[in-house]
Amino acid sequence: MRIYKEFFFEAAHFLPSAPPGHPNARVHGHSFRARITVDGQPDEETGIIIHFGELEAAVQDAKDALDHRMLNEIEGLAAPTLERIAMWLWDRLHNRLPGLVEVVVARDSCHEGCVYHGPPMRLAAE
Numbered sequence: 001m002r003i004y005k006e007f008f009f010e011a012a013h014f015l016p017s018a019p020p021g022h023p024n025a026r027v028h029g030h031s032f033r034a035r036i037t038v039d040g041q042p043d044e045e046t047g048i049i050i051h052f053g054e055l056e057a058a059v060q061d062a063k064d065a066l067d068h069r070m071l072n073e074i075e076g077l078a079a080p081t082l083e084r085i086a087m088w089l090w091d092r093l094h095n096r097l098p099g100l101v102e103v104v105v106a107r108d109s110c111h112e113g114c115v116y117h118g119p120p121m122r123l124a125a126e
């Protein structure tokens with residue numbers, strides 16, 4: 001079973017990989033939506049996988065770090081694509097949310113999004 005929490009943030013960015021003259025090479029903004037999903041089994045007694053308050057607190061910290069920011073200036077987001085933002089959120093949240101299984105970052109106005117299930121599993125022998 002999985003539960004999730006969504007949050008929205010507004011942020012500016014530019015894409016260093018965009019060709020000169022391309023609109024994405026210039027500073028512009030988006031309304032982003034993110035969804036953080038945690039997998040688990042509800043406790044027999046409480047019926048809870050993880051308190052939504054706990055999920056919300058973790059998500060709020062991430063939102064505060066992104067909302068109304070210039071994403072390129074955030075450590076780890078020099079190239080702030082949807083993919084990188086999803087990875088950044090994963091790196092920031094996975095220790096705090098042990099059941100984390102999915103991070104979605106979307107620009108709904110562009111009908112675009114990225115779904116991330118974490119880094120590839122390492123082989124046990126490694």
Ligand SMILES: [Zn+2]
Nearest residue numbers: 013024028030
């Ligand atoms: Zn953009």
